[in-house]
Amino acid sequence: MSIAFWQKLDQTVRSITPFGLSLLLVILSVAPTYIPGYAQIAPILALVSIYHWAIYRPNLLPLFAVFILGLLQDLLIGSPPGLYVLVFLTVYGMTLSQRRFFTGKSFAVYWFGFAVVSLVASVESWVVGSVWNFALLDFNAVTFQYLLSLGIFPIIAWIFLRWQQAFLRQE
Amino acid sequence: MEQRPSALLRIAVPLKSSAQRFMYLGLIAVAFGLMLLGKVDVVLVDRVRAEVTDVVVPILEALSRPVATVSKGIQNFQELVVIREENAILKQQNARLMQWQTVARKLQAENIALQNLLGVVHDKNANYVSARVIAGSGGAFANMLIVNAGEIDGVRKGQVVISDRGIIGRISGVSNRSARVLLITDINSRIPVLIENNRTRAIMTGTNTSRTKLIHLPPGARVTPRDRIITSGHGGAFPSGLPVGVVASVSDGGIEVQLFADYAKLEFVRIADFGLKGLVDMSVQKNSLKHKAGGRTGKK
Numbered sequence: 320m321s322i323a324f325w326q327k328l329d330q331t332v333r334s335i336t337p338f339g340l341s342l343l344l345v346i347l348s349v350a351p352t353y354i355p356g357y358a359q360i361a362p363i364l365a366l367v368s369i370y371h372w373a374i375y376r377p378n379l380l381p382l383f384a385v386f387i388l389g390l391l392q393d394l395l396i397g398s399p400p401g402l403y404v405l406v407f408l409t410v411y412g413m414t415l416s417q418r419r420f421f422t423g424k425s426f427a428v429y430w431f432g433f434a435v436v437s438l439v440a441s442v443e444s445w446v447v448g449s450v451w452n453f454a455l456l457d458f459n460a461v462t463f464q465y466l467l468s469l470g471i472f473p474i475i476a477w478i479f480l481r482w483q484q485a486f487l488r489q490e
Numbered sequence: 491m492e493q494r495p496s497a498l499l500r501i502a503v504p505l506k507s508s509a510q511r512f513m514y515l516g517l518i519a520v521a522f523g524l525m526l527l528g529k530v531d532v533v534l535v536d537r538v539r540a541e542v543t544d545v546v547v548p549i550l551e552a553l554s555r556p557v558a559t560v561s562k563g564i565q566n567f568q569e570l571v572v573i574r575e576e577n578a579i580l581k582q583q584n585a586r587l588m589q590w591q592t593v594a595r596k597l598q599a600e601n602i603a604l605q606n607l608l609g610v611v612h613d614k615n616a617n618y619v620s621a622r623v624i625a626g627s628g629g630a631f632a633n634m635l636i637v638n639a640g641e642i643d644g645v646r647k648g649q650v651v652i653s654d655r656g657i658i659g660r661i662s663g664v665s666n667r668s669a670r671v672l673l674i675t676d677i678n679s680r681i682p683v684l685i686e687n688n689r690t691r692a693i694m695t696g697t698n699t700s701r702t703k704l705i706h707l708p709p710g711a712r713v714t715p716r717d718r719i720i721t722s723g724h725g726g727a728f729p730s731g732l733p734v735g736v737v738a739s740v741s742d743g744g745i746e747v748q749l750f751a752d753y754a755k756l757e758f759v760r761i762a763d764f765g766l767k768g769l770v771d772m773s774v775q776k777n778s779l780k781h782k783a784g785g786r787t788g789k790k
């Protein structure tokens with residue numbers, strides 16, 4: 320085996336990690352926590368991931384990957400099929416169109432951006448979910464889910480930023 | 491997070507090219523298409539859900555164990571704090587229950603004697619499968635659990651899922667090693683129930699919140715808070731007499747039910763096969779796919 324082969328393999332594995340980490344977050348969001356009331360407002364963790372990689376490495380998390388993540392999220396948590404596909408694509412598209420604004424800004428701006436994007440995502444998911452079910456769904460659950468994901472954001476984002484610096488440096 | 495602008499420029503900004511834009515819009519269209527499909531072909535979507543879940547099951551199973559251990563540890567600690575008060579309460583309750591036990595024994599003997607006298611046909615005994623809860627969601631969009639028992643273990647679509655406190659849902663999809671439980675709190679869940687005291691029939695529907703609602707009560711029905719709700723067994727999808735919950739409030743907005751089962755702490759559930767075919771008999775369903783209207787649990 321040549322060195323070039325190993326280098327290529329190394330590169331490939333590194334560049335798959337954004338998708339791999341997002342996939343892990345999708346699965347984590349359905350893992351049982353046994354915390355009373357948590358399941359009602361369990362945040363959609365993959366939103367953080369899609370927002371982050373759309374800003375920093377959109378080439379490593381292409382549209383198709385986002386689509387697959389959304390589909391998996393829908394199939395796993397039992398939401399109407401297509402609901403989170405739509406939400407994830409919206410978040411991806413919105414973030415991507417504004418990524419020049421976010422790069423190089425402070426963490427606070429980066430967090431604020433997520434607050435705006437995930438607010439749109441929450442309202443969108445509620446509207447689409449309500450229309451799909453022909454019933455007004457519980458808006459409180461969506462609100463608390465939103466607040467919780469805002470709170471969890473720094474933790475996941477911090478890990479991603481470290482990960483990116485360690486494994487996905489651009490020469 | 492700092493990134494040099496030169497590096498930024500070098501990455502081709504996606505969505506700039508028209509092909510990318512076209513694909514983006516195309517995928518959004520596919521998302522809407524999927525939603526329509528989810529409305530039109532419930533059986534197919536449930537099937538796909540089950541298969542996909544099956545793939546993720548090993549990961550979820552591995553995750554659920556340490557999480558359960560940690561949460562048990564925390565719970566143990568919390569219980570230690572209130573152990574004295576709880577002991578006093580339990581002693582009181584025990585005394586009260588002992589009286590009830592005497593009454594219940596007497597009534598049971600009487601009941602058996604009377605049933606023998608009348609030649610009552612008994613409900614079939616149920617077969618149980620116990621399974622671990624390995625995933626769950628209870629958000630605004632769906633209320634469901636995934637358990638680690640599947641077709642190999644004898645779990646079938648439509649079977650009833652119960653906890654130690656009462657009914658929690660019904661199997662909505664099965665694959666080899668896992669099954670999906672549609673909780674009775676889900677907005678698509680409808681189960682026929684009775685108000686225990688006065689035997690008034692009603693349909694209990696989920697709202698995707700922790701409380702459910704009673705609908706389709708007969709005119710003039712009297713419901714008061716604290717009334718116990720049990721399954722009625724009408725329609726043959728659920729056996730009769732399973733405890734469901736108590737009426738929490740009666741208002742213009744509807745009758746709300748507080749369920750007995752505590753979903754947050756469910757670690758194991760029992761899947762009961764009462765030998766009922768009822769509403770969700772798959773062989774009937776296949777023959778009458780044209781009548782497939784309503785939600786996942788709606789009357790078929």
